[in-house]
Amino acid sequence: MSAISESSAASTDTGKETTWIGRPLPRMEDQRFLVGKGRYVDDIVLPNQLFAAFVRSPHGHARVSKLDLSKARSASGVVAAYGGSDIQGLKDVPPNWVLPGSHVKGRPPLVRETVRHVGEAVAVIIAETQAEAVDAAALVDVTYEVYPALIDQNLALEEGAPRVHADIKNNTATIMPAGAGGFDAAAAEAYLNIKLTVKNQRLIPFPIEPRAVNADFDAATSRLTFYSSNQIPHMLRRMLAAALEFPEHKLRVISPDVGGGFGPKMHFYPEELLLAWLTTQLARPVKWTETRSENNVATTHGRDHNMVADIAADADGKILALRVRGVANIGAYLSSMGTGVPTINVALFLLGVYAIPVSEALITCVYTNTTPVDAYRGAGRPEAAYLIERAIDRVALELGLDPAEVRFRNFIQPEQLPYRQGVGTKIDSGQFANTLNLALEKINYKALRREQEAARAEGRLFGVGVSNYTETCAMGFGPLLGAIGFDRGGYESALVRVHPDGHVSVFSGSHSHGQGHVTTFAQIAADSLGITPDEIEVIQGDTDQVPFGTGTFNSRSVAVGGSAIKIAADRIAQKMKKIAGHLLQSSPEKIFVSQGVFGTEDGQATIRARDVAKAAWTGHNIPYDFGIGLEETEFYHPVDMSSPYGAHIAVVEIDRETGEVDLKRYLAVDDCGVIINPLLARGQVHGGLAQGIGQALYETAALDSDGRPTAEPSIPRSDMLPRFETDHTISPSNTNPLGAKGIGEAGAVGAPPAIANAIIDALWPLGVKEVDMPFTPERVLNAIEEAVGRDAKKVAAQ
Amino acid sequence: MIPHSFDYMRPQTLNDALKEIENLTPQTEVAILAGGQSLLSALKQRRINPNLIVDLGAISDLSTTREVSDGLEVGAMVRQVEFVGHRFVSAHAPIFQDVAAAAGDPMIRRNGTLVGAFCEVDPRGDWVAAGLVHDAVLEISSLSETRREPLESFAGKPKESRLKSNELVTKCILNAAPENSISAYRKCKHNAVGWSIAGVAVVLELDKERKCRAIKLAVAGATTFPQRLRALELELQGVDLSDEDNLDQLIRPHLAALEFFGDSYASAGYREKRLAIQIRRTLAELSKS
Numbered sequence A: 001m002s003a004i005s006e007s008s009a010a011s012t013d014t015g016k017e018t019t020w021i022g023r024p025l026p027r028m029e030d031q032r033f034l035v036g037k038g039r040y041v042d043d044i045v046l047p048n049q050l051f052a053a054f055v056r057s058p059h060g061h062a063r064v065s066k067l068d069l070s071k072a073r074s075a076s077g078v079v080a081a082y083g084g085s086d087i088q089g090l091k092d093v094p095p096n097w098v099l100p101g102s103h104v105k106g107r108p109p110l111v112r113e114t115v116r117h118v119g120e121a122v123a124v125i126i127a128e129t130q131a132e133a134v135d136a137a138a139l140v141d142v143t144y145e146v147y148p149a150l151i152d153q154n155l156a157l158e159e160g161a162p163r164v165h166a167d168i169k170n171n172t173a174t175i176m177p178a179g180a181g182g183f184d185a186a187a188a189e190a191y192l193n194i195k196l197t198v199k200n201q202r203l204i205p206f207p208i209e210p211r212a213v214n215a216d217f218d219a220a221t222s223r224l225t226f227y228s229s230n231q232i233p234h235m236l237r238r239m240l241a242a243a244l245e246f247p248e249h250k251l252r253v254i255s256p257d258v259g260g261g262f263g264p265k266m267h268f269y270p271e272e273l274l275l276a277w278l279t280t281q282l283a284r285p286v287k288w289t290e291t292r293s294e295n296n297v298a299t300t301h302g303r304d305h306n307m308v309a310d311i312a313a314d315a316d317g318k319i320l321a322l323r324v325r326g327v328a329n330i331g332a333y334l335s336s337m338g339t340g341v342p343t344i345n346v347a348l349f350l351l352g353v354y355a356i357p358v359s360e361a362l363i364t365c366v367y368t369n370t371t372p373v374d375a376y377r378g379a380g381r382p383e384a385a386y387l388i389e390r391a392i393d394r395v396a397l398e399l400g401l402d403p404a405e406v407r408f409r410n411f412i413q414p415e416q417l418p419y420r421q422g423v424g425t426k427i428d429s430g431q432f433a434n435t436l437n438l439a440l441e442k443i444n445y446k447a448l449r450r451e452q453e454a455a456r457a458e459g460r461l462f463g464v465g466v467s468n469y470t471e472t473c474a475m476g477f478g479p480l481l482g483a484i485g486f487d488r489g490g491y492e493s494a495l496v497r498v499h500p501d502g503h504v505s506v507f508s509g510s511h512s513h514g515q516g517h518v519t520t521f522a523q524i525a526a527d528s529l530g531i532t533p534d535e536i537e538v539i540q541g542d543t544d545q546v547p548f549g550t551g552t553f554n555s556r557s558v559a560v561g562g563s564a565i566k567i568a569a570d571r572i573a574q575k576m577k578k579i580a581g582h583l584l585q586s587s588p589e590k591i592f593v594s595q596g597v598f599g600t601e602d603g604q605a606t607i608r609a610r611d612v613a614k615a616a617w618t619g620h621n622i623p624y625d626f627g628i629g630l631e632e633t634e635f636y637h638p639v640d641m642s643s644p645y646g647a648h649i650a651v652v653e654i655d656r657e658t659g660e661v662d663l664k665r666y667l668a669v670d671d672c673g674v675i676i677n678p679l680l681a682r683g684q685v686h687g688g689l690a691q692g693i694g695q696a697l698y699e700t701a702a703l704d705s706d707g708r709p710t711a712e713p714s715i716p717r718s719d720m721l722p723r724f725e726t727d728h729t730i731s732p733s734n735t736n737p738l739g740a741k742g743i744g745e746a747g748a749v750g751a752p753p754a755i756a757n758a759i760i761d762a763l764w765p766l767g768v769k770e771v772d773m774p775f776t777p778e779r780v781l782n783a784i785e786e787a788v789g790r791d792a793k794k795v796a797a798q
Numbered sequence B: 001m002i003p004h005s006f007d008y009m010r011p012q013t014l015n016d017a018l019k020e021i022e023n024l025t026p027q028t029e030v031a032i033l034a035g036g037q038s039l040l041s042a043l044k045q046r047r048i049n050p051n052l053i054v055d056l057g058a059i060s061d062l063s064t065t066r067e068v069s070d071g072l073e074v075g076a077m078v079r080q081v082e083f084v085g086h087r088f089v090s091a092h093a094p095i096f097q098d099v100a101a102a103a104g105d106p107m108i109r110r111n112g113t114l115v116g117a118f119c120e121v122d123p124r125g126d127w128v129a130a131g132l133v134h135d136a137v138l139e140i141s142s143l144s145e146t147r148r149e150p151l152e153s154f155a156g157k158p159k160e161s162r163l164k165s166n167e168l169v170t171k172c173i174l175n176a177a178p179e180n181s182i183s184a185y186r187k188c189k190h191n192a193v194g195w196s197i198a199g200v201a202v203v204l205e206l207d208k209e210r211k212c213r214a215i216k217l218a219v220a221g222a223t224t225f226p227q228r229l230r231a232l233e234l235e236l237q238g239v240d241l242s243d244e245d246n247l248d249q250l251i252r253p254h255l256a257a258l259e260f261f262g263d264s265y266a267s268a269g270y271r272e273k274r275l276a277i278q279i280r281r282t283l284a285e286l287s288k289s
Ligand SMILES: Cc1cc2nc3c(=O)[nH]c(=O)nc-3n(C[C@H](O)[C@H](O)[C@H](O)COP(=O)(O)OP(=O)(O)OC[C@H]3O[C@@H](n4cnc5c(N)ncnc54)[C@H](O)[C@@H]3O)c2cc1C
Pocket: B031, B032, B033, B034, B035, B036, B037, B038, B039, B040, B041, B056, B076, B102, B103, B104, B105, B108, B111, B112, B113, B114, B115, B116, B117, B118, B119, B120, B124, B125, B126, B127, B128, B163, B167, B168, B169, B170, B193, B194, B195, B196
C-alpha cells in the first residue's frame, strides 16, 4: 500500500516522465466549457425545428375527468396537441432492471386516465416556437377528480391501504430476501441486542443541465436521429428502438456535452419515447428542454429507503449477526432500475467491509403516488453503507467502546480476501485496517478525542464520526447481470485508430457527463502508444461514430471503458512495433517507443510514430501479411467487479441552543485502486462529498401530502461545505488490466454515515440515539429537546 | 420557464413612465421592472402574469444618489452594489455593508436595486430590515401627485394597497445613523437559496455604562413581513445588553405576539425560537464591541 500525498502527486507533472497514467493533468476539455462553447442538446437547433411543452398534473393521485385541447390546438403557432387517448399505440416505458418475479408497471408516455404522481404528463403541445408551445399548454383545460395520495411507503404497505395500481396487491412490486438466515439463534446467545431504525430520505438529484431531447425523423431515409442529454446512449438506442418498434440500425442516438447526470440521465423516460414517436408522426424535429420545476417532479428521485436493523454483538463489540428489513419507495411506476437499486445494490453491501458471520435481509419495494425513484450517485450503496456504519457506531456507543476500535475488531482480514459476504457480494481486495489507520493518523484522532473530552467538560457538543464504506464498481459480466434481471451488457467498447499523420482517435462506449474522460482516456492511450495525450482525441456519445457500448454509471468508466482502451491501444502498439521493427531491420521485441519515436534497443536507429503509421496505412514497404491500417476494437468484458472502499472522518460541533451543525473538518481517504489522474480523482471525491454532505445536512425532497416537493429544495453551495481533506491508499484491483476500481460515487457513499456518526457521537451524552437525515437545525434541536425532556421527566419521577 | 406574453415599454423619462401607467384599462395589469431580480423569477414561474411591463432602466434620473441634510436619497434604479459603495454608507449607514455581505450574491446585487428590494417587501428581505432601522421613506409619484410614505407603514400593508396602479416609487430617503451609534445585520441563512430564516437589524447607542441608551431594531426572515419591534426597543432602553439571560426573558414575550411563517426546512415555531436567539446574540455581540 502506498499513500500518495497531494504534493507528491502534483510534483510528478514535470513533463519529463514517460508515463501519463498517474499524472494530475488538467482537463483538456475545459476550455470550451469555460468560454461558453459547450454544446448541449438545447444548443442544437435543427432546420424546421418544432418545440414541445408538457401539461403536468399538480396532483399526486387523480382521475382526469376532462381534457379539452381545443383552445390549445387553435392557439398561435400550435402544430399539434395530444392527450393520453391520442397516443393509443404507444406502450408504457419499460424498466430495464427488473428483479425476477417483480410486478412491473412502466411509465405511461401520457396519463391515460389515472394520475399517479405530481408532474406526470397529461398532455403535450407541439408548436413552432418554445414560447408558443408553453403559452398553448397554459390553455389546456383539465379537470381532475382528486383523491388522497399515498406518499409514505410504510403506510402503503399497511393492511387496507388503497392501491396505487388496482391489480397490485399491497402495493408491492417485489420482495428480495438475502443472507442465509439464522439471526434469532445467534441473537439469543449474544451479549448485546439492539434495534436500529434508519432512513435514507428522498433526494432530488439536480444536474445543472436538466434533461433535454431533440428527436429528428428524416422521412426520406427513414432514419431517426435522437439527441438526448444522456449517460448511456447505446442503451437508450436499444430501449427506444424496442419501445417504438423502430429498426435499431436506423436509429442514431447522440448525446453531446452533458451537464451532469448523477444517475438519472441513464434512465429511459416517457418524454423520450413520446418525442421519438412525435417526430415520426410529424416528420419534423421536435425538441424539449426540461425546466427546473419539471426536473423536480418528472426526473427520477433518489434513495427513499426506510430500514430497521436488529444487531447482535458480543461484549467486545464484535457483531455476531445482523438482520435488516428495508422498505423502499419506488414511486408510482418502475423507472429503469427501480427494483434493482433498492434490493441488489443495497442487500449485497449491507455488511460493508466487516466479517459478520450471520446475516439476513428482506427488502420490499413499494409503489406510492410519488415521482419514480431510481439510481442516484451511489445507487443503493449509500443506503447500505449508512446502515452498517450507523450499526457499528451504535454497538460501540452502547458498549462504551471507541467506534474506530470496534471497526478494527470487525474488519475482514487481509488473509480472508477475496471474501464472499453472507448477503452476497464479493470483496476483491482491500486493506481496511491500513486505510483506517492512515485516516486516523492524518486527522490525529487521539487529539480529537481529547478535544472532545475538554469540550464536553464545558458542556459543548463535539463529535467525531468514522465511516468505512465500500461499494462494488465497474459493472461487468453479462451472465451475472442477466441472472439478476439487468438488461444491459457488462462490457465496454473501445476503438483506437492511429491516423497516417500519427494522431489518434479513441472511440469509447463510455460517456462523460462531466467526469473528464477526454483527459483520463487520452492518458491511458498515450502510455500504450508512447505519445502525448494532446495528440489523441477521445470521441463518445454518438452511436454512429461509436457503434456499440454500454455507458457511464456505477463508477465503471475507467475500470471497464479505460481497460478496453488500454487493451486496444496495446494491440496497436504491438503492431506498430512490428512495423517499426521491419522498417528498422530489428526484431519487434527489441523496439521500444517513447514520446512518439520508435527506436532499437541500442538507440542506433529510430523512426517517428507518424512514419510507422503512414507505412501502415499506405502498405508501401511492409510485408503484405501485416495487413493494412492501425485500428483495433476491443469489447472488454470483465468477469468480476471491483470494490473501492475508504475511511472517512467527520468532525462536528453542534450549537446546543439552535441545533446548528458546524461541520468543522472532513477527511476522506479513498482506495480506488490505481489512479489514472489524481487531480480528476480528487475532483470526483469533492463532488461526491458535496452530494454526500448535502444528503447528510441539507437535502430532502420534503414531499407534501400530495407528493409535491418543497418549493425550495436545497443543494449545498460552496459556503456550506468545509475544506475537503483527501488522500488515497492504493490497492490495485486484480479484476481489470488497469488495476483501477472506481471513485465517482465514493464521497456520496461515505459522507452521510460519517456525518451521522459524528452528530450522534456529539449528542450521545444527552441521551440522543437516533436522528434522521437531513440534520437540519430544527431536527437536531428537536432531538436534543426531546432527549433532555425525557431526562427531566425521569428526574421528576424519581 | 417562459413568462406569459406581455407588452414591454422602456420609457426614457419619469414623466413618460408615469404616462404609461396613467389611465390604464381595468384589464391591464402592469408591473414595474427595476433590476428584475424578484420580478423575473415571478414572471418565469408565472406566479404573476402582467400584460404590461414598464422598464425603468433607461430613465437616467432614477440612477442618481444625492446626500441631503442628515440623509441620502437613493434613486429607484440605483443598484445595490452602487449604493453600498457610496461614501454615505460607510460613514453613516454601515449596516448596509453587512446586508450586502449576506443578501444574494454579486450578480444579484449588481442587478438588483435598493428601491426594488424595498418595493418587493419580501418577508425575508434583508435590505428591508436594514431600511427600517434607518427610517427609510419612499417617495411615490403619479402623474398628478407626489407623496412620501415611511417604509415601515408601506411594508406593513397588504400588497394590493401599497401602490395604486398609476404610481411608482421614484426614490427612497435614508436617515443617517446617530453619531457614535453601532450597528449590525445578522442573519441565519435558509439552506436552499440563502435567504434568511431569522434576520435582525440593529442600530444601537450605548451609554457610558455601556447600557442601551437608544435602539432601533427590525427583523426579517421569520415573521410574515419585515418589521420594527418598537415595543421591544422601548423595553430595551437602559438594559445591560450583555446579560443574555435577562435579554432572553425580555425578548421572547415580544415575539409571541407576532405572526411567523415556515417551510419544510424551518417551521414557524423554529423560526420564532431562532429569531429570539438571533436578537439576543446580536445585541450581546454589539454590547461587547
Ligand atoms: C437567487 C436570489 C437570491 C436572493 N437572495 C436575497 C437575500 O438573501 N436577501 C435579500 O434581501 N434579497 C435577496 N434577493 C432578492 C433581491 O435582493 C431583491 O429582490 C431584488 O434586488 C429586488 O430589486 P430589483 O431591482 O431586482 O427589483 P425587481 O425584481 O425589478 O422588482 C421587485 C418588485 O418591486 C417592484 N418595483 C421595483 N421597483 C419599483 C418602483 N420603482 N416602483 C414601484 N414598484 C417597483 C416590481 O414591480 C416588483 O414587484 C435574492 C434574489 C435572488 C434572485
